[in-house]
Amino acid sequence: MESEKTINPQSGYLALFIFLALVAAAIALGLNGNIGSTIIVAIVALLYTGGFIVVNPNESKVLTLFGKYTGSVKQDGFYWVNPFTTKKKLSLRALNLNGQQLKVNDKSGNPIEIAAVIVWQVKDTAKAVFAVENYVQYVNIQSEAAVRHLANSFPYDNLEDESADITLRDGADEVSAILEAELNERLARAGIEVVEARISHLAYAPEIANAMLQRQQASAIIAARKLIVEGAVSIVEMALDRLSEKQIVELDEERKASMVSNLLVVLCGERAVSPVVNTGTLYH
Known part of the structure; x- marks a missing residue:
């Protein structure tokens, strides 16, 4: 060569x-x-x-x-x-390749749509002319292959693989660095240097987009509920400790359970509650 x-x-x-x-x-x-x-x-x-x-x-x-x-x-x-x-x-100028949207499966097997924008330039003119038949076409084909391989290597997000350190959606910088390194390795034969590579489009395929959106919404609701419950339990615990510390009222176990139940309903409920004044006792 x-x-x-x-x-x-x-x-x-x-x-x-x-x-x-x-x-x-x-x-x-x-x-x-x-x-x-x-x-x-x-x-x-x-x-x-x-x-x-x-x-x-x-x-x-x-x-x-x-x-x-x-x-x-x-x-x-x-x-x-x-x-x-x-x-x-x-030409030794930097060129942009706006890749077309590709429909591929991510690491978890979910169909996704992905595209990348690549900035590249000729570094070795002899390799660009003599090592490949058409270096521009070579860049296009190898870039598509690299994007497909990238999509197959990582999950879209952590919903399917909670142990994944890098995902396509959340690990933008890491994914771009991996894509740039792979492109430089693939295109070195043609004397091409990749200056920058970025994911320009990323989405679930239309046939599963609605289902995945509902799943993401459910996960968000669960996470929010978990945070609310943890906060409510902390508030109830603090309330009982302060009542006991100030000796405002002596509560037996049944009254504590009733108070905890009422506070959790107030703190965790989605709607505003209406207070009920008890003029009697807990046992009447």
């Missing part, structure tokens, strides 16, 4: 001066009636123009001479090379 070899050809301005001299010589020979020499010099001048190349900023030219790689010109400027050299232009 060819590795990049950066070269700096001779300046094109000197070559341009020689070309103009050849043109002037051809005109002078033509005016003197020397047709044969004029034709020869004109042909040489015409061939000479094939060696001029212009390299713009953030561009490169990959040069091959009769099937042999001779080097890559990455410094912007005006140059002249062998006229028989084949020149292929490559």
